[in-house]
Amino acid sequence: AQKVTQAQTEISVVEKEDVTLDCVYETRDTTYYLFWYKQPPSGELVFLIRRNSFDEQNEISGRYSWNFQKSTSSFNFTITASQVVDSAVYFCALSGETGANSKLTFGKGITLSVRP
Amino acid sequence: KAGVTQTPRYLIKTRGQQVTLSCSPISGHRSVSWYQQTPGQGLQFLFEYFSETQRNKGNFPGRFSGRQFSNSRSEMNVSTLELGDSALYLCASSLDSNNYNSPLHFGNGTRLTVT
Numbered sequence: 001a002q003k004v005t006q007a008q009t010e011i012s013v014v015e016k017e018d019v020t021l022d023c024v025y026e027t028r029d030t031t032y033y034l035f036w037y038k039q040p041p042s043g044e045l046v047f048l049i050r051r052n053s054f055d056e057q058n059e060i061s062g063r064y065s066w067n068f069q070k071s072t073s074s075f076n077f078t079i080t081a082s083q084v085v086d087s088a089v090y091f092c093a094l095s096g097e098t099g100a101n102s103k104l105t106f107g108k109g110i111t112l113s114v115r116p
Numbered sequence: 117k118a119g120v121t122q123t124p125r126y127l128i129k130t131r132g133q134q135v136t137l138s139c140s141p142i143s144g145h146r147s148v149s150w151y152q153q154t155p156g157q158g159l160q161f162l163f164e165y166f167s168e169t170q171r172n173k174g175n176f177p178g179r180f181s182g183r184q185f186s187n188s189r190s191e192m193n194v195s196t197l198e199l200g201d202s203a204l205y206l207c208a209s210s211l212d213s214n215n216y217n218s219p220l221h222f223g224n225g226t227r228l229t230v231t
Contacts, residue, residue: 035219037222042224043204043206043224043225043227044119044222044223044224044225045206045208045220045222046222047219047220047221047222050219091159102164102172103149103161103164103172103174104149104151104159104161104220105161106151106158106159107158108158109158109159
């Protein structure tokens with residue numbers, strides 16, 4: 001069975017602070033995919049990033065960066081110089097390649113509040 | 117390009133009734149998935165349809181069903197509603213059913229309240 005754990009439930013920071021959202025996953029698949037989604041108050045889940053299990057390169061996109069470490073089964077997300085607009089619920093998700101595991105398994109989400 | 121459209125945005129039903137939710141995927145997307153989101157259980161997978169066929173199903177009772185039409189639009193039906201069915205129902209579409217090639221794009225959801 002697949003599992004995603006987001007141990008942090010709520011994080012509050014002041015604008016311009018850096019913040020890291022943790023994600024730990026469990027899977028028996030050798031090929032799998034990891035995702036981060038953002039859910040603003042409007043409710044729509046916004047796709048942020050996808051990583052493949054065979055690609056451990058870290059990725060940076062503007063103020064966002066992702067650290068994927070297979071050795072610790074973690075896929076952490078860092079927001080640099082946070083802004084009020086970053087306030088949202090962030091979900092980490094995992095999917096396998098085929099069959100029943102190809103569906104997305106989500107973590108419980110982390111509510112990020114960025115105060116001005 | 118229009119995003120995933122879900123209708124209605126809000127629904128209030130009473131126990132025992134049935135409800136149908138609708139989802140129009142992004143143009144060209146052939147896979148549609150449904151998720152239930154509640155404060156207690158988080159986001160849980162309901163089912164996925166691809167080319168009018170159910171490809172994957174979550175652990176929900178038979179009261180939850182769905183279908184997909186030839187134009188890729190999808191409907192989800194819940195019969196004999198229970199209080200615990202109150203949730204945000206999210207629809208997502210992708211080009212195909214392989215998550216590697218095309219990530220899921222979600223709609224704004226339908227907020228169902230059962231009284």
